[in-house]
Amino acid sequence: MSGLLALLDDVAAIAKVAAASIDDIAGAAAKAGSKAAGVVIDDAAVTPKYVTGFSADRELPMIWRIAVGSIRNKLVFLLPALMLMNAFLPQAITPLLMLGGAYLCFEGAEKIFHVLFPKGDHKVEEDFDIKDPTHLEEEKVAGAIKTDFILSAEIMTIALAAIPVSSLWQEAATLALVGLLITLAVYGAVAVIVKMDDVGLFMAATGRSGAGRAFGRGLVAGMPHLLAALSSVGTLAMLWVGGNIITHGLEVLGWPWLYDQIHHLAEAASLSLPQAAGFVTWAVTAAIDGLFGLALGLLVIPVATRIIGPLVDLFKKPSKSH
Template sequence: MPSGFFALLDDISALVKASAASLDDVPTQVAKTTGKVSGIVIDDTAVTPKYVVGLDPSRELAIIYQIAKKSLINKLLILSPAALLLGYFAPWAITPILMVGGAYLCFEGYEKVHSLFSHHDGQTEREPVKEITPQELEKERVGSAVRTDIILSAEIMAIAYSQVTGQAILNQIIVMVTVAIFITVAVYGFVGLIVKADDLGVHLAGSEQSPTTQKIGRGIVKFMPHFLTWLGYVGTAAMLWVGAEIIAHGIPYTAHLLHDLEQSLSSMPIVAWLAKVLACGAGGLVIGFIVEKVVGLVKKVFFQSGK
């Protein structure tokens, strides 16, 4: 009996050691995953500030908090469990789902580019402008931001899952939860700093500050509107780039083309990256144009059938 008891203790000790060794590898896996999704994280950071531009400044942080909270809930309660379940029961379904999300990003990006470059003359009949309250506008912006974020978050969690495939289920859960929390805090913390930078500038430009500090504050105040405009353009380009890259990686032929493009310019990493971004951006415009036409056709069909 005692020997059996000690044998059981030995088994438990071995299991604890194996689990500890597995958990010791979690920081490495989290760091590796964070590195692989850095491009998507940058895109997410660039896209988000435009959703609070033009709203009440006193509501900016509250709006970002709402988006961040919903983003984290989506990552923890929807996307991570979905990735684990699909990875176990239907791994073939992950790529098509991500490609649909990529098409949505291209569609949103194309619509923004189209509205930016389209010109309306004064004689064109305009649709009546719908008046909405600030609360309704805020709700609309938050909803739009969350829809865009869930696509980017899905890609992040899918990549996180790919780094722990074959690991123990506990290890998979810990890595994915850690990645979800770390990236959400990092992205929306930085976004909060960006949108409140002008308030910092006003504070620094106050009369109680030194002349040098005041000059810095005024410079921040003047710079931030231009920076936010530029960041909006980057965010739109990021939608097209990331959306098209998701789709390209889901199709073997285009995935090989992107790989060959990068390999041909491997001696010039920056040029290789820029070439890939430009190729994906152009592809994203084409995909967005096609999706926009399909969506318009579907709306027209349903509108006519509803009469």
């Protein structure tokens, strides 16, 4: 009997430790998620542009596929890679993030270049030419998952840095929880945004009051403009997030001049409007990061389209048998 009681005491003690660990994980996840909030907002702004222009019945399936790809990015690839690098090669994390930031700058700059100079460079135009319309959805989903990988890497790295030092399994569990919750929040919000026109149609057709039906018609009329605006914000977000990754990475690697100059300019601007100092600081920082990202992206375009792209295509081609 005494052995059974001792066993029950041990089980109770283990349960208490497990419960405390779960509380610690939840608390750490909330803190880490708040640290990554800025990139999360950018992620939500980037995604809707990938489903703009498709029929209504394809929007949610596309968002679902992108969300599944995002979870795979975070849990299958980034989580183990970040944990391993954090344990054995932490100095590699910043350079890899900077490579991802350079890619975001390239993608954002390429889209702006395409708008400003639609016939300016045939290599850039090839990136926007979907030669087989039946593969358009596949191209868009693949592009969204690729962009999500870089934004997810930034989110997960920021979250990992904010997690208190603890056991390996607890840090991994916290990071996994952050990844899942952020994915649900981002793609849940995106799904609501892209389906608001359907909600508007329903309200316009079944509303019990004139105001309700008018509101529904307003939603239907306004959503294309909102989605177009979000698409533009998504492109700008690529530039300011990519630019910020690069400037912050340079600061971490021991070249803080550019990061410090941007920080000082943002602080000086915030003094002119102390009532909204936080917003002004963010806006000025984002604007300068975005301009830097655009300049860097424009410099990367010829390298990516004329050197890296052809090399990738060369490796993709199957070897001919003799």
